[in-house]
Amino acid sequence: MTVTVRFAPSPTGRIHIGNARTALFNWLFAMNNKGRFIQRFDDTDIARSKQEFADSILYDLHWLGIFPDATDYQSRRFEIYDAAVEKLKAARLLYPCYETPEELDLRRKVRRTRGLPPVYGREALTLTTEQVAEYRSDGRRPHWRFLLPNFTSDPQQPERTEVHWNDLVRGEETVDLASLSDPVLVREDGTYLYTLPSVVDDIDMGVSHVIRGDDHVTNTGVQISIFKALGAEPPVFGHHNLLTTTTGEGLSKRSGALSIESLREDGIEPMAVASLAVLVGTSENVTAAHDLNELAGHFDPAATSKSAAKFDPDELFVLNRSLLHHLSFEEARDRLMVLGISGDKAEPFWMAVRGNLDRLADAVTWWRILSEGPPEPAEFSGEDRDFLNQAFDVLPEEPWNGTVWKDWTGKIKEATGRKGKPLFMPLRLALTGRTAGPELSDLLPLMGREGTLARRP
Numbered sequence: 185m186t187v188t189v190r191f192a193p194s195p196t197g198r199i200h201i202g203n204a205r206t207a208l209f210n211w212l213f214a215m216n217n218k219g220r221f222i223q224r225f226d227d228t229d230i231a232r233s234k235q236e237f238a239d240s241i242l243y244d245l246h247w248l249g250i251f252p253d254a255t256d257y258q259s260r261r262f263e264i265y266d267a268a269v270e271k272l273k274a275a276r277l278l279y280p281c282y283e284t285p286e287e288l289d290l291r292r293k294v295r296r297t298r299g300l301p302p303v304y305g306r307e308a309l310t311l312t313t314e315q316v317a318e319y320r321s322d323g324r325r326p327h328w329r330f331l332l333p334n335f336t337s338d339p340q341q342p343e344r345t346e347v348h349w350n351d352l353v354r355g356e357e358t359v360d361l362a363s364l365s366d367p368v369l370v371r372e373d374g375t376y377l378y379t380l381p382s383v384v385d386d387i388d389m390g391v392s393h394v395i396r397g398d399d400h401v402t403n404t405g406v407q408i409s410i411f412k413a414l415g416a417e418p419p420v421f422g423h424h425n426l427l428t429t430t431t432g433e434g435l436s437k438r439s440g441a442l443s444i445e446s447l448r449e450d451g452i453e454p455m456a457v458a459s460l461a462v463l464v465g466t467s468e469n470v471t472a473a474h475d476l477n478e479l480a481g482h483f484d485p486a487a488t489s490k491s492a493a494k495f496d497p498d499e500l501f502v503l504n505r506s507l508l509h510h511l512s513f514e515e516a517r518d519r520l521m522v523l524g525i526s527g528d529k530a531e532p533f534w535m536a537v538r539g540n541l542d543r544l545a546d547a548v549t550w551w552r553i554l555s556e557g558p559p560e561p562a563e564f565s566g567e568d569r570d571f572l573n574q575a576f577d578v579l580p581e582e583p584w585n586g587t588v589w590k591d592w593t594g595k596i597k598e599a600t601g602r603k604g605k606p607l608f609m610p611l612r613l614a615l616t617g618r619t620a621g622p623e624l625s626d627l628l629p630l631m632g633r634e635g636t637l638a639r640r641p
């Protein structure tokens with residue numbers, strides 16, 4: 185059996201790091217099992233779903249290194265769902281209900297005051313033909329509920345019915361079907377809720393493993409029953425913990441918070457996002473993996489904690505720095521070229537500055553400092569100015585070799601008697617306009633003698 189997974193977001197907004205976590209769990213699982221990854225857009229809610237969001241989700245996935253083997257849209261598959269509905273109706277497992285939301289609400293309250301669980305009491309099953317005719321003549325249209333298999337012979341007498349599965353992440357799981365209402369699968373206007381189309385697609389697309397957020401655990405009890413009602417073997421399920429902000433709030437696609445797009449625009453490397461998205465809330469240390477192959481080696485769904493994982497965006501920068509510090513020139517070359525950094529000096533420049541970057545684009549600042557000088561010359565006290573003049577007087581003649589910095593500072597020490605910070609800090613400020621940055625021994629050869637002299641205060 186080919187392992188087949190799917191990532192099934194609704195295209196109602198940009199995906200955030202929590203959604204990316206689900207996509208990556210599926211992708212890495214497929215990688216580790218030589219499986220297939222299907223991109224499925226759950227766009228049965230036509231009003232809120234937009235093609236531009238689907239496109240942006242695909243773009244974000246590609247950016248992360250996920251290239252689906254197939255892409256499909258639920259909105260193009262209604263006929264298949266209609267056929268499943270007919271099958272369930274024929275088996276009397278889908279029944280029409282006429283209650284309004286207000287009536288349902290009232291019933292729930294009544295059940296609560298009687299100490300009964302606030303689940304749907306299946307009143308629709310007891311309607312007489314006259315009552316149905318009356319509703320219809322009033323213009324009411326039915327919504328359709330799936331009859332959960334939680335009774336022996338009388339649906340009005342539900343009894344504890346456990347659905348079990350061995351969850352890839354959480355281990356043994358149990359849902360009691362008697363604790364649930366019969367789910368509405370089709371609305372009054374004939375539109376589908378997510379529950380049925382998802383099962384129909386998972387069957388039709390041969391999905392072997394459903395890996396998704398743990399907000400779907402209860403759904404799984406229901407959906408396993410629907411798989412069986414449609415005569416199919418349920419897939420293996422895995423429910424991973426959800427990410428929250430540092431203050432414990434859930435992430436929302438609609439708010440745009442921590443969207444993959446905003447992280448990309450903020451200069452975060454895709455592997456920083458992927459590493460944190462996959463490893464946060466697991467027993468693995470969160471370190472930056474160089475690529476998805478390496479990350480796949482650290483990925484173990486069973487090592488994921490059952491409780492929510494707090495996601496701290498600052499950690500992204502820690503990983504980002506670590507990735508940039510190890511990014512070879514070959515890997516950086518094309519991206520640097522786009523930023524206008526090319527030519528003979530590009531490689532030594534990259535090797536000199538990469539250890540100081542928060543974002544790759546910050547290289548431009550250093551490139552400018554080196555080619556044009558500090559944007560604003562630093563201010564010096566009279567004493568430091570004298571020191572610097574003496575220092576520039578003893579700048580070695582060209583040709584320079586790898587020891588020029590050492591040679592120069594040796595001469596400065598001799599000429600001025602300064603050493604340590606009082607020697608280095610004014611030089612750094614004069615040469616770069618900054619108090620910190622890459623090693624001056626690496627930068628000096630890139631400035632050249634002429635460029636260095638041009639920085640004399």
Ligand code: GLU
Nearest residue numbers: 192193194226378382396
């Ligand atoms: N569209 C559903 C969601 O985004 C998919 C859940 C699933 O993977 O089955 O929550």
